[in-house]
Amino acid sequence: MSIQPPKFLLRTQFQGLLDGLRQAGYRCIGPRLRDGAILYGPITRADELPHGAHDRQSPGEYRIEETDSPRYFAWANGPQAIKPHLFAPREILWRAERKPDGSLAFRENQPAAMPTAVIGARTCDLAALRLQDQHFLEGPYPDPYYAARRERLFIVAANCSHPAETCFCASTGDGPHVSEGYDLALTELDEGFVLHVGSTAGSAIADRLALPNAGEDHREAEAQQADAATRVQTRRLLGRNLRTALFANLEHPRWDEVAERCLSCGNCTSVCPTCFCHSESEHPKLDGQGSEHVREWDSCFTAGHGYMHGYQVRPDTRGRYRQWLTHKLGSWHDQYGRSGCVGCGRCVTWCPAGIDITEEATAICGARHE
Numbered sequence: 001m002s003i004q005p006p007k008f009l010l011r012t013q014f015q016g017l018l019d020g021l022r023q024a025g026y027r028c029i030g031p032r033l034r035d036g037a038i039l040y041g042p043i044t045r046a047d048e049l050p051h052g053a054h055d056r057q058s059p060g061e062y063r064i065e066e067t068d069s070p071r072y073f074a075w076a077n078g079p080q081a082i083k084p085h086l087f088a089p090r091e092i093l094w095r096a097e098r099k100p101d102g103s104l105a106f107r108e109n110q111p112a113a114m115p116t117a118v119i120g121a122r123t124c125d126l127a128a129l130r131l132q133d134q135h136f137l138e139g140p141y142p143d144p145y146y147a148a149r150r151e152r153l154f155i156v157a158a159n160c161s162h163p164a165e166t167c168f169c170a171s172t173g174d175g176p177h178v179s180e181g182y183d184l185a186l187t188e189l190d191e192g193f194v195l196h197v198g199s200t201a202g203s204a205i206a207d208r209l210a211l212p213n214a215g216e217d218h219r220e221a222e223a224q225q226a227d228a229a230t231r232v233q234t235r236r237l238l239g240r241n242l243r244t245a246l247f248a249n250l251e252h253p254r255w256d257e258v259a260e261r262c263l264s265c266g267n268c269t270s271v272c273p274t275c276f277c278h279s280e281s282e283h284p285k286l287d288g289q290g291s292e293h294v295r296e297w298d299s300c301f302t303a304g305h306g307y308m309h310g311y312q313v314r315p316d317t318r319g320r321y322r323q324w325l326t327h328k329l330g331s332w333h334d335q336y337g338r339s340g341c342v343g344c345g346r347c348v349t350w351c352p353a354g355i356d357i358t359e360e361a362t363a364i365c366g367a368r369h370e
Helices: 011-023 123-137 144-150 200-209 216-231 243-247 254-261 267-271 317-336 357-365
Strands: 007-010 027-034 037-042 053-058 061-066 090-098 104-108 116-121 153-158 184-188 192-197 278-284 290-297
Touching (some): 011 027, 011 200, 116 123, 192 216, 243 317, 243 357, 317 357
Parallel strands (some): 027 116
Antiparallel strands (some): 027 037, 053 061, 090 290
16 A cells, blocks of 8 residues: 555656665666566666566467567566565575584574565565565564565565466456555556555655656556456456365366376476475585585475375375365465465466466366355
């Protein structure tokens, strides 16, 4: 929710926003075109943003098209956004070193987190961030590595104006218009941006820009754009709580059918903005004088994830896919009070077999469940 009247930022003033963030001590991370996809990385100039880019997504397919549009955010999403910058794909948690007397010394490897501003975060990613916060920060043992990065995070959200064919955030209640969890939020129009301020940190940046209030025509265009972004979404989940229906159908024949197509590659969990599974391993030095304890992203589709003391709990693809879907859409309600799916559609787009979570949930659950 905006804490002051919305402002209007001309497109020519966007560089001033980036400069203001950098002057306030933030490193800016934003969307950039790289290797045929929109990926988040360091930015210092507005012309590094993907202006004129539009993404075409469908099950198992992702393409970038160049247009003559002046817009920076006329695309739905890329394979990653906020999660890798908070929950690192790979990091050293501690090191062990052998002392001269033969004993071991353990040294924590606490990261030096820089103040970071993420530019262009979508509302589905902010919903995912709230779930990541619940997992890493709100339990009895908060994760210090995640916390160090999270407390230095500044979010400049961008309302989604061009959902992809694979998006279904409207049916999960997570989009496409940002309502909370941001410091600044942008609605992009052809001539500029309606800017909403959501925090005191956001106010400090907005005040540096000395912007005029957004006009009624800007607000009306913003509302029409949000409505259109909702209406174009054709995919949907049957309901926001499918727990009962899923667990009543653990032996449904559809599990076998989807297992015949699924490659157990883990792409869906890698691109999912809410997945948090990880593995930990020791990496000894060749001279035997020390080792590193490493945490890396893992997936419920890997054999190691289902291994428990000499026994493989999920020995086949059928069991692994069922675990992923029933946890994501079912037992997350027990853990976090809601589904683990925010409707971003990444798992549909980046699945090489084109498996669609909405299609599978519909086939297994059958009737509507709210």
